[in-house]
Amino acid sequence: MNKLITAYSYWTLLSWRKISNYFFLIASFHYSRWIKKPVLWGRPTTLSIEPTTSCNLRCPECPSGLRSFSRPTGMIQEELFKKIIDDNGQYLTYLHLYFQGEPYLHPKFLDFVSYASQRKVFTATSTNAHFLTEEIVDKTLDSGLKQLIVSMDGITQEIYQEYRIGGKLSKVHAGLSLLIHKRTERKSLYPRIILQFLVTGKNEHQLDGLKDWAKMMKVDELQLKTAQIYDFENGSELIPKNIKYSRYILGKNGKWELKKEIENKCWRMWQGSVITWDGRVVPCCFDKDAQHVMGQIPVEKLKNIWKNTSYQSFRNQLLSDRTQIEICKNCTE
Ligand code: SF4
Numbered sequence: 063m064n065k066l067i068t069a070y071s072y073w074t075l076l077s078w079r080k081i082s083n084y085f086f087l088i089a090s091f092h093y094s095r096w097i098k099k100p101v102l103w104g105r106p107t108t109l110s111i112e113p114t115t116s117c118n119l120r121c122p123e124c125p126s127g128l129r130s131f132s133r134p135t136g137m138i139q140e141e142l143f144k145k146i147i148d149d150n151g152q153y154l155t156y157l158h159l160y161f162q163g164e165p166y167l168h169p170k171f172l173d174f175v176s177y178a179s180q181r182k183v184f185t186a187t188s189t190n191a192h193f194l195t196e197e198i199v200d201k202t203l204d205s206g207l208k209q210l211i212v213s214m215d216g217i218t219q220e221i222y223q224e225y226r227i228g229g230k231l232s233k234v235h236a237g238l239s240l241l242i243h244k245r246t247e248r249k250s251l252y253p254r255i256i257l258q259f260l261v262t263g264k265n266e267h268q269l270d271g272l273k274d275w276a277k278m279m280k281v282d283e284l285q286l287k288t289a290q291i292y293d294f295e296n297g298s299e300l301i302p303k304n305i306k307y308s309r310y311i312l313g314k315n316g317k318w319e320l321k322k323e324i325e326n327k328c329w330r331m332w333q334g335s336v337i338t339w340d341g342r343v344v345p346c347c348f349d350k351d352a353q354h355v356m357g358q359i360p361v362e363k364l365k366n367i368w369k370n371t372s373y374q375s376f377r378n379q380l381l382s383d384r385t386q387i388e389i390c391k392n393c394t395e
Pocket of ligand 1: 327330346389390393
């Protein structure tokens with residue numbers, strides 16, 4: 063049901079320009095794989111924009127949580143955000159207002175959502191749901207946000223704080239209840255609320271209870287996410303015992319390896335980009351520390367960066383041997 067309601071919302075925001083652009087991108091992706099050279103016939107159909115690198119929590123596998131970025135940290139300027147939407151919004155089928163950090167810490171975050179929504183862009187965000195006060199919930203409902211992904215990885219405080227260090231489960235519970243209650247009161251369908259549970263070795267025993275919790279809370283969808291572990295070769299207590307929820311498997315040589323075979327392709331490189339708070343364009347959300355900067359807005363426009371030499375040589379490397387790119391080695395895409 064949630065997928066249908068979300069699809070309906072996508073549908074109402076589509077235009078011929080967005081649809082034809084999307085099909086040109088798919089066609090160029092398949093053609094590129096066929097000729098083994100990157101060819102691009104469209105503009106980004108999805109974007110992730112980072113409102114801020116700041117975060118209130120200290121999650122152990124996240125550079126925001128660890129305060130370990132080597133790139134500059136900060137908050138996106140309103141002018142830069144608007145420029146990105148003005149230049150690219152007419153092609154966007156999905157805008158994720160998230161990359162690293164907690165979006166609700168940006169004082170203008172919900173103004174950004176409204177700005178994009180008014181320009182008929184489907185907006186989504188991911189949050190740890192620690193800032194859903196009465197006023198913020200009302201503003202969220204007014205903003206036109208279509209999808210709210212709540213990261214929550216434990217149904218007891220003890221397990222929750224094992225990964226979400228510094229987090230308070232009671233705050234997530236209170237904020238979500240308020241949001242769902244007010245959305246019902248307004249007879250609104252949006253934002254669709256997705257509870258995203260990162261399955262680790264420390265919380266996998268709570269999965270049955272989690273399903274009951276999600277039903278009790280009346281969230282619209284429960285997503286179980288596999289955890290990306292940086293140094294997985296020697297194992298980690300975060301790798302779940304139930305291999306169904308793990309990206310990794312123990313190899314015959316006693317080392318852990320990726321479960322999924324790596325193929326020399328990646329649709330994400332033909333679909334969209336990720337933009338850091340200071341306008342750096344990076345290939346995807348796995349490049350958390352912006353090691354592969356393709357260009358910077360507003361020095362250059364995204365439509366030019368999207369097809370420039372750096373981007374094309376990155377795509378070329380992906381098509382020829384993806385294992386040579388460090389971030390792509392540990393990616394299940
Ligand atoms: S890490 Fe590489 S393969 Fe994975 S999504 Fe990013 S570009 Fe694609």
